[in-house]
Each structure stands twice: as C-alpha cells, then as structure tokens.
Amino acid sequence: MGITFRKETFRDDFTFRNSPEHIRRFPFPFHEDAYMYAVNIEPHVVGPRGSVLENLIDVDEHYVAEMQDRALVLAEDPLRCQSLPHMTLAGWDLLELLMEQQALGYPEHFTLTRDGDRWRWINRPLGIDDTFTFGDTSTLPYGPMEYITRQSQGDFCILDQRDGNLWMDAGMVTTQADWSLDFDIGMNFFEWHAPVPLAHEKGIFTRALKFLTNIQQGKPARRLNWTMTINPRLDTSPENYHKWGPDRTTVTPENVGDKVHLRVELQSFWRLPRSNGIVFPIRCYLIKMDELVTQPKWARRLHRVIRDLPEELATYKGLTRYRPTLVEWLSKLDDGSATSPGFGPD
Amino acid sequence: MSTGTTKLDVVVSDVVPVNELVTRFHFRRRDGELLPTFSGGAHVVVEMRDGDRTRLNPYSLMGSPLDTREYTISVRRDDVGRGGSLFMHRSVKPGLEMVISYPVNLFSLDLRAKKHLMLAGGIGITPFMAQTAQLAGEGGNFELHYTCRTASLGTYADVLRERYDRRIRLYHDDRDERIDLDRLLSTQPLGTHLYVCGPAGMINWVRDRAAALGWPSEAVHFEHFAAPQPGLPFDVTLAISGKTIRVDEQQSLLEAIEAAGVDPPYLCRGGVCGQCETNVISYDGKFIHNDHWLSEEDHRSGCKIMPCVSRFEGRSLVLER
Numbered sequence: 001m002g003i004t005f006r007k008e009t010f011r012d013d014f015t016f017r018n019s020p021e022h023i024r025r026f027p028f029p030f031h032e033d034a035y036m037y038a039v040n041i042e043p044h045v046v047g048p049r050g051s052v053l054e055n056l057i058d059v060d061e062h063y064v065a066e067m068q069d070r071a072l073v074l075a076e077d078p079l080r081c082q083s084l085p086h087m088t089l090a091g092w093d094l095l096e097l098l099m100e101q102q103a104l105g106y107p108e109h110f111t112l113t114r115d116g117d118r119w120r121w122i123n124r125p126l127g128i129d130d131t132f133t134f135g136d137t138s139t140l141p142y143g144p145m146e147y148i149t150r151q152s153q154g155d156f157c158i159l160d161q162r163d164g165n166l167w168m169d170a171g172m173v174t175t176q177a178d179w180s181l182d183f184d185i186g187m188n189f190f191e192w193h194a195p196v197p198l199a200h201e202k203g204i205f206t207r208a209l210k211f212l213t214n215i216q217q218g219k220p221a222r223r224l225n226w227t228m229t230i231n232p233r234l235d236t237s238p239e240n241y242h243k244w245g246p247d248r249t250t251v252t253p254e255n256v257g258d259k260v261h262l263r264v265e266l267q268s269f270w271r272l273p274r275s276n277g278i279v280f281p282i283r284c285y286l287i288k289m290d291e292l293v294t295q296p297k298w299a300r301r302l303h304r305v306i307r308d309l310p311e312e313l314a315t316y317k318g319l320t321r322y323r324p325t326l327v328e329w330l331s332k333l334d335d336g337s338a339t340s341p342g343f344g345p346d
Numbered sequence: 347m348s349t350g351t352t353k354l355d356v357v358v359s360d361v362v363p364v365n366e367l368v369t370r371f372h373f374r375r376r377d378g379e380l381l382p383t384f385s386g387g388a389h390v391v392v393e394m395r396d397g398d399r400t401r402l403n404p405y406s407l408m409g410s411p412l413d414t415r416e417y418t419i420s421v422r423r424d425d426v427g428r429g430g431s432l433f434m435h436r437s438v439k440p441g442l443e444m445v446i447s448y449p450v451n452l453f454s455l456d457l458r459a460k461k462h463l464m465l466a467g468g469i470g471i472t473p474f475m476a477q478t479a480q481l482a483g484e485g486g487n488f489e490l491h492y493t494c495r496t497a498s499l500g501t502y503a504d505v506l507r508e509r510y511d512r513r514i515r516l517y518h519d520d521r522d523e524r525i526d527l528d529r530l531l532s533t534q535p536l537g538t539h540l541y542v543c544g545p546a547g548m549i550n551w552v553r554d555r556a557a558a559l560g561w562p563s564e565a566v567h568f569e570h571f572a573a574p575q576p577g578l579p580f581d582v583t584l585a586i587s588g589k590t591i592r593v594d595e596q597q598s599l600l601e602a603i604e605a606a607g608v609d610p611p612y613l614c615r616g617g618v619c620g621q622c623e624t625n626v627i628s629y630d631g632k633f634i635h636n637d638h639w640l641s642e643e644d645h646r647s648g649c650k651i652m653p654c655v656s657r658f659e660g661r662s663l664v665l666e667r
Contacts, residue, residue, distance in 0.1 A: 086457035089484070096383075162456055163564045214613065214621065217382055218352040218448045273383035274411060274480075276454040 002108040005064040005125055011072075016232035018291050022061055026287050027052045028295075028343050029224040029264050033304040035313075041211060044220035044268045052266060055105030056220065057098060058283060059153060064125050066153050066175070066234065073174040073235050074150075079182040080237075081146050083158070083170035090158045090170060091145035092135060093272035094279050098148045123151055145170055154266075154283030157181075159189075161213055161277060168192055169277075175234040175284045177227045177263060178318065183238070197312045215271045215278060222268040227317045228326075229263045232286045251322035256329040257290035260322065262302070289326075293333050295345035300337065303330035354381065354390075358442045359416060368469065368501045369435055370408075373417045373446060381414045384449035386477030387569070390417065391447040391615060396433045401601065403430040403573070404615050406472040407449060408502075410479035417446070420501065422469040428576050428596045450613050453543065453569040455480070460537030462488040465525070465552055467544020471501055473569055474543065478510060491525055493517040493544070527552065531559050543569040570618055570638045574598035577634060577657045584608060584667040585627050599653035608667055610653065617655035624651050624665050631660010 008015040018026065047053025052060070073080055083091055099121055103112040111122040120131045128151065132139035140147045149156050149172035158170040165188045173181035184192040189209050199205060215221060229236055230247040251259055266283040293299035306319070307327045314320055340346055360372035375381055384407055394401045405419035421434045438444070453473050455462060462481060464474050474490055481488045490513060494500035497518055506514045517523040531540070540561060542552045549568050556566045576596050583590045584603065593602040600622055603610060613619040617637030626649050635645045637652035644650045651658070651665070 089457060160457070161454065210620075214619070216352070216448060216450060216613070217384075273449075274385050275457065276385040276388075276451045 003059065003061055003063070003106070006061050008062070008065045010065070010069045010232055010234040014231050014233070016062070016065070016286065018287055019061060020294075021050075023287065023291050023294060024345060025051055025060075026292070027224060027264050027266055027285055028262075028292075028298050028345070029226045030301050030305050031341065031343050033301050033339060034308055035305045036310070041208070041221050041223045041269075044222040044270075052285070055101065056268070057101035057105065057152070057281070058266070059102060059106050059109065063153055067126060067151060069234055070150060070172075070174045077239060080174045081149070081172045082181060082185050083143055083145050084186065087145070087158055087160065087170035087275070087277070088137065088143065090160070090272050090275035090277040090279070091143055093274050093277065094156065094158060095144040095148040096134070097270060097272070097279065098152045102152070126151060145172060152281075154281045157280040157282070158272070159212075159278040159280060160275075164213065165189055166209065166212060166278060174237075176237055176282070177229070177265070177284075178236055178238055178241075180238045195316075197316050198310075212269055212278060215269050217271040217273055220268055220270040222266060225265040225267060227263050228319055229261045229286065230259050230322070232261055232288065234284060234286075248318065248321045251325050253325055253329060256322075256326055257293070258288060260289045260326055261286045262289075262292055289329070293330075296333070297339050297346045299330060299333040300335070301339045303327065303334040306330065352448045353393075354446050354448060356381075356417070356444055356446055358438055358440050358444060361438060361440055364420060364501055365498055367499060368420050368422050370418055370420045371434065371438060373419075373444070374415065376443060381417055382448055383414055384411050384476075385451050386411055386455055386480035387453035387473045388449035388451035388476070389453075389473075389614070390419070390449055391612075392419070392434075393445040394430055394433050394438075396429070396437065399597070399601075400605070401428070401430045401433065402612075402615055406453075406476070406569075408472040408475035410483070411476055412479065412483055417449075420469065420472050422501075424573070427573060428598070430573075450619075452614055452619055453541070453567065455541075456539045456565070456567065458537075459539035459565075460487065461535055461539070462486065463530075463534055463538050463540050464488060464490040465540070465542040465544070465548075466490065466492045467548040468494060468499075469501065470542075470544035470548075470569070471506075472543075474541070475502060475506075477541070478506070482510065489513050489515070491515045491517065491530065493519070493525065493548070496520045527555050528559065531556055531561065539565045539567065541567045541569075546570070570616075573616070574600075574655045575634075575636060575657070578659055580631075580658050580660070580663065582658070583662070583664045585664050586667055593657070598655065599651070599657060603653060603667060610667060612654060615654045617652050620652075622652060622654050624653050624667055625649060626651055627664040627666055629658070629660065629663045631658055631663065633658055 010016055052058045099112045102110040109124050113120045117134045119134050122129045137143055155173045155175050157168055159166040160169040168184050168187050171181045193205050233244050236244050264285045268281050270279050272279055314323055355376045356373040357376050359374045362370040364370050389404045389406045391402050391404050407417050408420055409418040421431050423435050424431045455477055466474050503516050517525055540556055542549050549570055579595050580593050587608050589606050591602050591606045593599050611621045613621045617639055620639045634657040636655040639652055640650055
C-alpha cells in the first residue's frame with residue numbers, strides 16, 4: 001500500500017495539514033516537561049512501524065508538495081543549492097545513499113537498478129525515469145547533489161572533514177529555520193554555530209565535533225531539534241525574512257491553534273564512503289497547535305516547556321513576541337496532571 | 347555508542363606472497379554481496395583468533411575503491427613483534443573465515459588539493475595503492491616518491507611503475523639513492539598537499555622539513571600508526587568493572603581489557619584516533635606512552651593512557667574502566 005500524497009501549499013494560502021495518522025507519528029521532541037540543551041545524539045537505527053523512524057530516510061504524505069515548494073524556492077534563489085568544486089564526489093555519495101534508502105523503504109514509489117556504472121532511477125510520485133552513468137555528471141540534468149535533493153524531503157548539508165574539523169562545503173537548504181547556506185558556505189563547525197547561545201559555554205560543540213568526526217560508515221547517528229514557526233512555511237530563511245518575520249505579529253488568542261506551528265528537525269549524520277565526508281540531513285516536520293493538542297499529553301507538556309523556557313532560548317528561537325499568547329492558550333489545556341515519560345502520545 | 351565499527355563476515359579468497367617479507371590477503375564477503383565502498387587511505391581492523399588469544403590489528407586497504415568485490419591488505423612479517431603478522435603469514439589460508447571491521451579513514455585525501463605529493467617508505471606504500479587508484483580514476487594530479495631498502499623489497503613498485511609510469515619515483519637504500527627532500531618540497535605548485543606514510547623517523551623528518559620550508563600544517567598529512575609493542579607483563583585494576591587483570595608480554599593493554607570482557611570504544615588501535623583514551627585513577631610506577639594522541643602534558647600528568655599502544659611498569663595501576 002503506497003502513501004497518498006497530499007496536494008497542499010507552504011506559502012500564500014497555506015493549505016498544509018497533517019492527516020490523523022501523521023499527527024500520531026509526529027516526532028514530538030520533549031521527553032519530559034522541561035527543555036534544555038544536551039548532546040542528545042543516539043544511533044540512527046530503524047524505529048517502530050508507523051513512526052518517522054520506520055525508515056532511515058523518511059518519505060511521507062507531504063513529499064510531492066515539499067518538492068514543488070523546493071523548486072519554487074530554487075527558481076527564485078539558486079544560491080540555496082551550492083557545492084564547492086571539491087565536493088562533487090561527496091554529491092555522488094549522497095545520491096547513492098538517498099536512492100538506496102528511498103528505494104529500500106518505499107519500493108512502490110522508487111526503484112533503483114544498477115548494472116555496473118549504468119544506473120536507472122524511477123521516481124513515480126514525481127514522474128521521473130532517468131538512466132545515467134554513476135560518476136559522470138554530464139549524464140544528469142543537474143549535479144549529483146542537486147539532482148537527488150530535488151527529490152528528497154529535508155535540507156542536506158555536506159560537510160568535508162579535514163584538519164580535525166568539519167566544513168560546510170556543499171548543501172541544499174530551502175526549508176531552514178532562519179539560517180543561510182550562502183552565508184555559512186565554507187565555514188567550519190564552530191564558525192557556523194557561533195550564533196547559538198549558552199551551548200558554547202557548556203562545551204557542547206567541542207564534544208559534538210569530537211563525536212561527529214568519529215562517525216563511522218554504516219553507523220549513522222541522529223538528534224532532534226525544534227523551534228516554532230508562524231504559518232506552515234518551510235522556507236523561513238534570512239533571505240526571505242521580510243516575508244515571514246512580520247507573521248510573528250499576527251498571532252492572536254483566536255488564531256493560535258491555526259497559525260502557531262511546532263517545527264521539529266530530525267537531524268541525522270552519515271559518513272560518506274568515497275569522499276570520507278559527512279552528510280547532515282535536516283528533515284523538517286511541522287504541526288499546528290490545533291493538531292498537536294489532539295494528543296492531551298503533548299498539550300500539557302508543551303505548555304510547561306514553553307512557559308519555563310529560559311529567556312535566551314526563547315529569544316534565539318524567535319518566540320518572544322507571541323510566547324505569552326501561546327502560553328495562555330496552552331494553559332487552558334493543562335489540568336496539571338502528570339505526563340507519562342517518553343515522547344509518544346498516550 | 348557501541349564499541350568500534352560495524353563488523354563484516356568475510357572469507358579469505360586468496361593469499362599471495364609478494365616478496366620475502368610481504369604477503370597479500372584477499373577478503374570477500376561470506377554472503378557473496380559487495381563490500382562497502384571506501385575511500386583511499388582507509389584501513390580495516392582484522393580480528394585474528396589465535397587459539398584462546400584474539401588480536402585486532404589495523405591494515406590499510408590497498409585495492410581500488412572502485413572495486414568492492416574484494417578487499418586486499420598487505421602484511422609485512424615482523425619477526426620480533428607481538429605475533430599478529432606472524433599469525434597472518436603462517437595460519438591464514440584461503441577459505442579461512444575471518445571478521446574484519448568496516449573501513450575507517452584516518453588518512454584521507456584532501457580533495458581540494460591542486461596536486462597530491464605522496465611520500466612512502468617501505469610497507470607505508472599500502473594506503474597509497476588505494477589513493478593512487480582513486481585519483482587516477484578521477485583524473486587527479488599526483489606524484490609518488492617511494493623509498494625501499496632494495497629493489498626486491500620494493501613492494502608493488504613494479505605494479506605502480508606499470509600503472510603510472512613517470513608519476514612514480516623510486517629510491518633504493520642499497521644503491522644509496524636518497525630523496526632530495528628540500529628540493530622536492532621547495533618546488534611544488536601552490537595548492538599542493540603532502541602525504542607521508544612510513545617509519546616514524548621518516549614521518550618526523552618530512553614533517554620537520556615541510557614546517558621549516560614554510561608548508562602550512564593543514565597541507566601536510568601523515569599516517570602514524572604505532573603497532574603495539576611487546577613489553578614486561580603488568581597488572582591492572584579496572585575500577586568500574588571491579589576486575590584485576592594481567593597484561594601479558596605479547597598482549598596490548600586494550601586486548602587484555604577486552605579479554606576480561608570489558609569493551610572500551612576503539613577505532614584505529616594504533617594510538618592516533620583517541621577513541622580508547624582512558625583515565626588513570628592511581629598508579630605507582632612508570633608509563634610507557636607510545637601514542638600520538640595525548641599531549642606531552644597529558645603524558646607527564648599520569649592522568650591518561652591510550653591502552654591500544656601504551657604500557658606500564660611498576661607496582662600498581664588503577665584505571666577508570
């Protein structure tokens with residue numbers, strides 16, 4: 001049984017919705033009633049059926065609409081996709097990874113056949129059937145990274161590893177939480193994380209880098225990150241701040257449930273075999289408050305997390321202006337009763 | 347995270363004597379599938395089950411990364427080492443089932459380089475076999491300078507000359523041929539990266555000269571695996587697991603810890619990757635540090651040890667394991 005792909009938008013009329021099944025599989029990021037940074041990294045292994053971890057590269061009902069939105073972003077701003085000259089080999093590594101994983105997880109939608117260097121890739125949801133020579137960029141309509149990431153949900157950063165550091169030397173970034181590939185391209189791990197508050201002092205980035213540079217082939221890792229977005233807009237980039245920044249002033253007690261979205265990133269980390277680089281897929285999941293509070297445990301817990309969030313974090317995540325309105329709205333759904341441990345709904 | 351890397355179940359598909367000291371071993375997957383792709387400079391850790399003793403030694407993959415039907419390694423016989431290479435030479439025959447790790451690369455090419463200048467000494471040639479194959483497949487610009495004792499001990503010199511012709515320069519100790527290192531390092535185009543793999547003395551010499559001649563350290567890459575050295579037996583207390591163990595003459599501290607059923611993380615088993623770094627709780631005696639990971643300050647402090655290659659002599663040693 002295949003996925004039924006929704007027709008929906010992430011801009012203008014914002015028709016994005018989650019089906020009831022997708023609400024239940026939402027990767028709710030809080031395992032307790034409070035939130036603080038931690039190096040919350042774990043092995044990226046297959047999780048329960050019906051969860052977003054059922055496959056290591058998740059394809060869901062928003063796939064087709066997200067790929068259409070990505071094409072619109074790229075048409076307006078081609079610099080959302082960049083690859084420095086030495087990163088082409090890593091692009092082929094990524095193409096292999098994403099084709100293999102999507103074909104493995106969703107054989108009814110994707111098929112990969114290989115005969116030596118001669119590869120055939122069928123992507124039924126997007127109506128693609130291409131035959132090409134692996135390693136020969138002249139046989140694809142785009143570079144290998146751009147080709148496959150126009151067909152894969154989530155943003156992708158490819159990091160070169162050298163001098164004991166990681167370097168943001170290639171990426172496809174159109175669904176980001178207010179950061180810019182064009183600004184960060186060529187930066188190292190500490191440089192591109194410089195704006196994050198509190199975590200540097202805790203030594204988190206030094207430890208995280210040590211862990212990431214030791215990621216091994218065949219042993220990917222993952223973590224969750226989160227923020228909030230007003231309206232289900234995938235492209236909340238600094239380049240387009242003028243389009244989405246003002247949305248934050250539009251939250252009222254009447255429209256919280258429809259406008260305010262929890263935005264969760266499932267970030268994973270994979271060693272690439274030929275280039276020895278690391279690919280860092282950042283997969284964005286959105287859920288509006290009206291959908292989220294259909295799970296009473298999540299409603300109670302989110303209320304407590306947002307209410308008690310340290311001011312620096314609220315500022316960094318851009319919640320300051322509408323936090324009181326949101327907390328007031330959520331408080332009506334929090335009867336003070338205990339929440340069960342773990343992420344999932346009751 | 348769990349210990350080390352994912353394992354691969356392989357079978358020895360061929361054993362080929364290369365010269366009087368070096369033998370090549372070929373591995374295929376037991377299930378007949380392709381092996382994982384790797385990058386030039388990667389190594390695998392080979393598990394050697396020798397009676398009741400298990401040794402784990404790292405060896406560079408020397409085949410082409412473009413061909414993953416089999417992996418090949420070359421092992422130089424070391425008659426005074428701890429016995430790993432002797433085990434490989436004497437006991438490993440075609441058809442033997444073995445376990446190796448997934449490939450790990452701690453000696454990666456810098457793909458930004460305009461030119462790759464490679465310096466090999468002796469068995470240090472092996473990572474360059476894979477790197478030259480990778481670069482040749484992509485039309486990369488490289489030049490390899492290879493020093494060996496005699497022509498007959500110039501492992502794969504003939505193969506390399508045949509494949510890459512004038513890009514390979516050979517130097518034979520018995521003919522008093524020496525690299526004119528200063529001239530070589532002074533005449534490279536901007537954007538060249540330097541790679542060196544060989545005996546410790548050679549690595550230190552090349553790094554020192556490169557630094558003196560103004561090479562940026564980011565452009566100088568070296569593979570510095572130290573094989574664990576044999577030594578006097580010693581006793582160790584593992585405080586967390588509550589065990590006291592003896593490290594035999596021919597055993598590394600890491601192997602002795604593993605033999606006691608404790609599994610510290612590891613990757614290179616050669617003192618460079620830092621994974622098995624272990625805190626010392628107390629000691630009465632003298633450390634024999636052989637790693638390239640800890641700082642001199644760490645070595646002097648007596649607070650840390652790399653159990654993959656370092657040893658201890660004295661009355662007592664308590665580790666946080």
